[in-house]
Amino acid sequence: MSIDLKNVDYVYDSGEPFEYFALRGISLHIDDGAFVGIVGRTGSGKSTLVEHLNGLLFSTRGDVIVDDEIVRNERTVLAKVRRRVGIVFQYPEDQFFAETIFEEVAFGCRNYGFSKEQVDESVHKAMSTVGLDSERFLSLSPFQLSGGEQRRVAIASVIAMGQKYIILDEPTAGLDSGSKLAVLAELESLRQTANVTVILVSHNMDEVAEFCKQVVVLDGGTVAFQGSTDAFFRDAGLVDRTGLELPQSYRLARALKECGSTLTVNECSTDRMLDSLRLCVSDLGGA
C-alpha cells in the first residue's frame, strides 16, 4: 500500500489563453510508514500537490492513487480517501470553533461515526501523542491556550481520526524553537508506534534534514528530485538550482572539506553534527 502519482498535471483555466500549469507531469511514490519531506521554493506547487492527495483538488490529467484507489470526484471514493489521508493545514489553529478542546479534537472522529467510547479513547490518545495532559486541557476553551499549545491541539484534532497518512503543511511555522522540535519529535514517534506515514511540507531545511529520510523536491510544478534526503543535500548544485538552502550541518561539512580540514561531521542532524564535532575535537586535544 502506498500513495502514487502518475504523470499528474494540474492546469488552471485549462484551454483558455491564460492557462497555467501549477503541476506538470508529477510522478511520485510514497511508501507506507515513511517520513517524507516535500520542499521547494514558494509557488513551486507544494500546496497544490498536497491538496490532490485527499481529493480537495483533482488532477487535470494523470492519476492520483491512494492505496489502489484512484482519487475521483465521487462521494464514495472521496469518503474512502479522506478517511485515509489527513491534512494539517498551515496555521491549523485558525479552524477552531468548539467550546472545549475535547469537542475540537472529537470533531473529526464524530464526523467519521466513531462510537462514544471510541471518541473518548481517540481523543485521549491523540492528546498524549502531542504531549498535552488530557486532565488539564480537555475542558478548556481552545482559544485560551498559548500558540504552541494551540498548534498541538490542532494537530491532535487531525491525528485523532487515526488516518494512515498525515500531511502537515508547515506545522512548525510561527512556533518557538523548543516547540518546533517537540512537535516534530511527536510526529516521528507517531510514525514509529502507529506506523503512520508522515508527509511534511516545510521551508526549514534543518528540520527536513533531521526528520525526513526521503524528500520530494518541487521546482516550477515539476519534480526536481525524489529520493534520499542525504543524497539531495550532498548535491549542492541541485539544492541551489531549486532555490533552496543547505541545512547548517551540511554547510559546516562542506566548509570543513573545502578548507581541507581533517575534521569530519555527521550531517544528518544538528545534534549528531555537534556530537561528531565534539568527538573530533577531543581526539585532536588528546593527540
Next chain:
Amino acid sequence: MALSRSFVLGQHYPGTSVVHRSGALVKLVSTIALMIGVFVATKTVQYIPIAFFLVVGIGVSRIPLRFFARGLKPILFLIVLTVVVQIFFTPGTPVWQFWFVRVTREGLGLAGFILCRLVLLTLVSVLLTASTSPIELTDAISDLLKPLSHIGVPSAEIALVMSIAMRFVPTILEETERIIRAQVSRGARIGEGSLVVRMKSFIPILIPLFVSSFRRADDLAVAMEARGFRVGSPRTRYHARHFQSFDAFILLGTAAALSGVILWRLFL
C-alpha cells in the same frame, strides 16, 4: 479558488479608456441623471437620447459587449417575467387570439417599453461599475454625501466603512475557502443532509470566520492608529483628481440626454 473565481466582484473591468479615466463622481452623477431620465420617459421613442448616449459610452469604453451581456444575466428572469405578463395581460385591441390567450397591440407596446426600461437601467449601472473601481466609487459616494456632514451625518466615516468592507471581501472569501478545506479534511460534510444538519454544518465554518475577522479588525485598527488615523480628523487623498475636459463632455452629454427626454415628453 473556485469560490472567488465564480464570484465576480463589483463587476469591475479594468481599462484605460476615456470612460475609465474620467472622474468617478462625474460618472456617478451622470448615472443617476440617466436613471432619472429613464423614469421620466413615458413612450419608448423617448428613450432614444439616453440610448444614443449610452451606446456612445459603451463604444468608447472598449469594454467587450460580452461583459454587458453577463451583467444582464442575473435579471434575465425578471425581464422575461414582466415582458410576458405585459404581453398577455394588457387589455386592448387584440392582434392575435387563441382560446383564452390574447395578445393585444397595447400589450406588445407596453412590453417593449418595459423591456427597454429594464435593459437601459441595467446597462447604465453596468457601465458605471465596469469602468470604475470599487474604491473610486466609494470615494465618489463619500463626495456625494459630503454636504450631509453639515447636518451631522458622518459621511467620511461611512465612506471609510464602505471601502474597508469592500477591501476585505476577497480576503474573507479566501479565508472561507481555507477554512472549508480544513474542515472538509476533518470529515465535515457541508451542504449535505436535512436542513437542520446542513445549518449545523456551517457552524465550524462561521465561528472560525468570525474569530479571524475580529482579529483582523483589531489588527487593522491598531495599524491605522499607528499611522496617525484619528476619527473626525480631516483627511487628504493620495489620488487627488482634478476636473478634466472629458469629465465636462460626460456632464454635457448627460445634460443633453436628460433634457432631450424631458423636452420630448413635454412638447412632442
